[in-house]
Amino acid sequence: MSRxxxxxxxxxxxxxxxxxxxxxxxxxxxxxxxxxxxxNIESSIERNLxxxxxxxxKMFEREHDLKLDKVKTDMKVAHKLFYQGKIVFSAxxxxxxxxxxITGESSKTDITNWKYNGKPLYQNYHFVDEVNxxxxxxxxxxxxxxxxxxxxxxxxxxxxxxxxxxxxxxNESPVIQTIEKGETYFGRAYVVNSWYVTAYEPIYNNGxxxxxxxxxxxxxxxxxxSDKIGSLKIxxxxxxxxxxxxxxxxxxxxxxxxxxxxxxxxxxILSEKSGVAKYILNKDGVKKICVWQYFPDxxxxxxAAMPLSDEAGSLIWEMIYNSAxxxxxxxxxxxxxxxxxxxxxxxxxxxxxxxxxxxLEQTQQALEQSEKHFQTLFNNxxxxxxxxxxxxxxxxxxxxxxxxxxxxxxxxxxxxxxxxKPENFRSKVGSNIETIRKFGQFRHxxxxxxxxxxxxxxxxxxxVVDFKGxxxxxxxxxDISERKEVEEKILSTIIQTEENERKRFAADxxxxxxxxxxxxxxxxxxxxxxxxxxIDEEEAVRNIEELxxxxxxxxxxxxxxxxxxxxxxxxxxxxxxxxxSFIKKTESISIEVVTHQYKIxxxxxxxxxxxxxxxxxxxxxxxxxxxxxIKIELKSFENQVILYYRxxxxxxxxxxxxxxxTGLGLNNIVNKIKSVKGTVDINTKPGEGMFLIASLxxxxx
Numbered sequence: 001m002s003r004x005x006x007x008x009x010x011x012x013x014x015x016x017x018x019x020x021x022x023x024x025x026x027x028x029x030x031x032x033x034x035x036x037x038x039x040n041i042e043s044s045i046e047r048n049l050x051x052x053x054x055x056x057x058k059m060f061e062r063e064h065d066l067k068l069d070k071v072k073t074d075m076k077v078a079h080k081l082f083y084q085g086k087i088v089f090s091a092x093x094x095x096x097x098x099x100x101x102i103t104g105e106s107s108k109t110d111i112t113n114w115k116y117n118g119k120p121l122y123q124n125y126h127f128v129d130e131v132n133x134x135x136x137x138x139x140x141x142x143x144x145x146x147x148x149x150x151x152x153x154x155x156x157x158x159x160x161x162x163x164x165x166x167x168x169x170x171n172e173s174p175v176i177q178t179i180e181k182g183e184t185y186f187g188r189a190y191v192v193n194s195w196y197v198t199a200y201e202p203i204y205n206n207g208x209x210x211x212x213x214x215x216x217x218x219x220x221x222x223x224x225x226s227d228k229i230g231s232l233k234i235x236x237x238x239x240x241x242x243x244x245x246x247x248x249x250x251x252x253x254x255x256x257x258x259x260x261x262x263x264x265x266x267x268x269i270l271s272e273k274s275g276v277a278k279y280i281l282n283k284d285g286v287k288k289i290c291v292w293q294y295f296p297d298x299x300x301x302x303x304a305a306m307p308l309s310d311e312a313g314s315l316i317w318e319m320i321y322n323s324a325x326x327x328x329x330x331x332x333x334x335x336x337x338x339x340x341x342x343x344x345x346x347x348x349x350x351x352x353x354x355x356x357x358x359x360l361e362q363t364q365q366a367l368e369q370s371e372k373h374f375q376t377l378f379n380n381x382x383x384x385x386x387x388x389x390x391x392x393x394x395x396x397x398x399x400x401x402x403x404x405x406x407x408x409x410x411x412x413x414x415x416x417x418x419x420x421k422p423e424n425f426r427s428k429v430g431s432n433i434e435t436i437r438k439f440g441q442f443r444h445x446x447x448x449x450x451x452x453x454x455x456x457x458x459x460x461x462x463x464v465v466d467f468k469g470x471x472x473x474x475x476x477x478x479d480i481s482e483r484k485e486v487e488e489k490i491l492s493t494i495i496q497t498e499e500n501e502r503k504r505f506a507a508d509x510x511x512x513x514x515x516x517x518x519x520x521x522x523x524x525x526x527x528x529x530x531x532x533x534x535i536d537e538e539e540a541v542r543n544i545e546e547l548x549x550x551x552x553x554x555x556x557x558x559x560x561x562x563x564x565x566x567x568x569x570x571x572x573x574x575x576x577x578x579x580x581s582f583i584k585k586t587e588s589i590s591i592e593v594v595t596h597q598y599k600i601x602x603x604x605x606x607x608x609x610x611x612x613x614x615x616x617x618x619x620x621x622x623x624x625x626x627x628x629x630i631k632i633e634l635k636s637f638e639n640q641v642i643l644y645y646r647x648x649x650x651x652x653x654x655x656x657x658x659x660x661x662t663g664l665g666l667n668n669i670v671n672k673i674k675s676v677k678g679t680v681d682i683n684t685k686p687g688e689g690m691f692l693i694a695s696l697x698x699x700x701x
Contacts, residue, residue, distance in 0.1 A: 022331055030323040042289065042308065045235070046276055049291035049304040052234050056242075056302045057295055059229070064297045067197035067217050072186060073623075074135040074215040075199040081131060082141075082213055088115040089205040098150050101167045102190070109145045111152065112210075121153055123165055128155045131215065136668070138196070140214040141203075142169070148176055149212055156191055175200055179212050188297065194218060238306030243269065245299050265290055269301050273438070278308070293440075384448075384458075384477040387467055390437055392417040392429055395472055404479070406451030422449045432462075436473055440464045448477060457484050516551045520544055572607040572641075573598045573634055576614055580632070589622060591630045598634040600641060606676050606698050610643055613669045617645050617692065620665055625649025625690065643694040651688045 092113040099106050114121040121127075121141060131139035132155050140154035150168035158164050169176055178185040178200070185200040191214075198216035202209045229240050229251050242251035247266050249255045260266050265279040273294040280287050292303035384401035388394055397412045405420060418429045425447050436442045441463040448456045462475040523544045527537065535543075567575040573595035580591045600607070614632060621627050627649030635642045657666055670680045678696030 026330060033323060045238075045289055045306055045308070046291060048234060049238065049289065049306060050276075052232060052238075052240055052304040053291050053293050053302050056229055056232070056240055056304075057293055060295050060298055060300075060302070064197065068186065070135075071137065071197055071199040071215055071217060074131070074137050074139075074217075075184070075201060075213075077135050078131045078139055078213060078215045079201065081134070082127060085117045085127065087121075089210060090115060096166055098145065098147065098166045098168050100147070100170055101164075102170060102173075107147060109147060109150070111143060111145070111150065114143065114152070114211075124153055125155060125163070128153050131155075135215070136665075137215050137217045138191070141211065142214060143211045144209065147171065148173070149179070179209065182209065189216070191216060234304055235306055238304060240302070240304045242303070243301050245270070245301075250300065269303060274440075296439075381476075383479075386417065386475045386477065387465075388417050388473050388475065389470075390433060390473065392433060395467065401477070404450065404456065405448060420448050420450075422447050422455055432460075433473065436462050436464060445480070446477075457481055513551060513554045516547050516554060520547045520551070523547070567607065567611055568603055571600065571603065572611055575607075575611050576632060576634065579611075579615060580618070583618060583622075589630060590628060591618070591632065594631070594633040598636050598641075600636045600639075600698060602698060604698050606641065606678070606696050609672050609676050609678075610641065610694065610696075613672060613694065614643070614645070616665050616669055621647045621649055621690075625651075627689070639698045641696055641698060643692075645692040645694075646689065648689045651684045651686050651690055653686060654682055654684050 090113045093110040094113060095108055096111050097106055098109050111122060116124060116127060119126075127141065128139040131137070138154070138156045140151050140156055142149040143152045145168065148168045148170040151165050154164055156164045158167070171177075173189075175185050175189050175198075179202050182202055184202075185198070187198065189196055189198040189200075191198065196216035196218055198214060200212050200214050203211040203213055229242065232240055234240070239253050240251065241249060241253075241255075243249055243266070246259065247261065247270055248259045249257060252258075260283075263279075263281060263283075265277060265281070268275070268277055268279075269290075269292050274292060276289070276291050278287065278289050286307050287309060288305050288307050290303055290305040292301050294301050379399040381398055381400060384404055385398040386394060386401060387396040393416055394412045394414075397409055401407075402409055402412065407415070407420075418426050421429060428446075432442060432444065432446075441461075443459070443461050446458055446460050448458050450456065457480050458477045459480050460475055460477055462473055464471055465474045466472075467474070523540050526535070526540055530537075566578050577593050577595065580593050583589065584591055618630065621630055625647050627647040629648050631644075631646045633644040635644075654666075666682065673680050673694050673696060676696055678694055680692065680694045682690070682692050684690040
């Protein structure tokens, strides 16, 4: 062996150790590359799964937020409607058998005979059904009893389809505990036999809580979302799934309704609110990676899983194969290079090295330019942006935050977020940070205080991010002062209008009806005393009849003044113009009404339907569309009526809105118009506003 090596040329003897060194180096590099590739693939899979979990969580979060916003609005409608009626809290009682909605146990109790608009409220469903017609949800009037609060009027149904009258919520319920404090309850609650998103507010009599008012909507059935969730494709073979707190699969490609108690991954998910884990199922022996997150509003765990072998195996073997080929080519090329090396080749190599160095410098400059671009976007955002640590200390702020709050960036970096909060919000900073730490994100309304003391109402959107190698909180603060002012202006206009109506009503009663009734009283006194010295009995009776007729006429006049029937008296065009003029006074939105081509003189149910549809469309635009302009046009051709409605709002997915019953009232509008043999066509897309055209014929009388 030694003799054979000695027979080799000096150049070859020098070349062989270098060759072995090249082979070993390339082998190590290849092995390291495969290892890093495996790590990168698994990290990429984990990121993709996390994004899918966040996407599904957003679907559930959006559903919950829409429901909660709706019940808050519904409670305002129910409150106003309930207190418009005349409520008498009678002392009369009667015995009834009531049922605990949690345990199903029955017991006897006394129920007070409340009256509403002169009729007993017990088992009187006029009010709750009217609320249902207006807002589409459930409503209930509760009366306080010893065991809790019992339903005396409701449109909530038992499992047998009957109204759940005489069922009660026990005193230990969180809802009752909130009501007993004199507070309004908003949130998730168990109603008779299902979970609802609800609102409850106390009913008072002489300063004491005697009952409560409820509105609510059933929570979204997860089965309605399962098809959409199940259709999400994650890589080649990944899939999402959802389980409840008992480990039961609510969404799964093949195991819906099953409970896998023997699988360790299920136990791990139920023991931790969120996380990432690798596991092997007993059922198939396949190694998978799983990412999950707990969704507290619905008390479910949202997860996504993917087999590692399917996604990573083929890529790794392809990498090994390609690396082997590349390594072989490199070994051959380097071997030839070393074997035939010359000074000219060295110079050429150095030249190539210099070019590579320049490319590296160019790449570094491009990276720096990208960072500058990001910083420009960060500072030119129209909203305030803060980066803070989990102690609330500022780590970075954008230019808008400095301009709006009056501090320099250097001053901010020495401050804590609690220092820009007014006193009434300062105590909430710690709990808000904990919420963000726990759930990874948080959205709420707050207030910021500038260096000069100016209070700015804001909407805060915060989430946990990686910043300079550490986990920080990124918060976007949006000024909502203008929105608050518009809301207050609309509310003030409504309150002032109601007050003016009350004053006019009182004056009409005092000036017109009261003198007539007083005169009737004088004549009836004469009849009682049979005092016919100055007037005979027949004339007194005749005068009383005339006065009663005058009282009836006066009452009708006052009633019409309270709520003038402009639609009946003057028609659809005048009614629409009158309603829009009221909205214009708030200066919250511009409305253009064009009615010069509307010539219909007859009155009918079709005009009423169109008038109600216009009001509901305007309400939807103001509440949901963020529009600046509305245009309404009415045209008529003989007995054909056409309504054009357009806004420049954010638009929406029409199919999704009609399918999901999001509360925009579109189904209600379409059904109303179709009920009078009309047609409706709606054209809208996200970001492109909304256009509606409705056409119907007036029935000839």
